Amino acid sequence: MLALWDVCVERGSATEVAAAMKGVVKTELQNNQVDLAAQHWVELVKVAPTMTLDTASLLRWCRL
Numbered sequence: 001m002l003a004l005w006d007v008c009v010e011r012g013s014a015t016e017v018a019a020a021m022k023g024v025v026k027t028e029l030q031n032n033q034v035d036l037a038a039q040h041w042v043e044l045v046k047v048a049p050t051m052t053l054d055t056a057s058l059l060r061w062c063r064l
Helices: 002-011 014-030 034-047 055-063
Strands: none
Touching: 002 014, 002 034, 014 034, 014 055, 034 055
């Protein structure tokens, strides 16, 4: 997924895979990969600024 994300960002079509990238961020949070999730979240909201996370994911982020 991350390789596809990079290609889409380069081509200017990242919004097409934004939902899948959100899934990557959620999985990273579930696996306690907070720094990586934060990096990917910043990349994601640059192309999809209205993207949100569910409450459970946000709470995971806050706990860590």
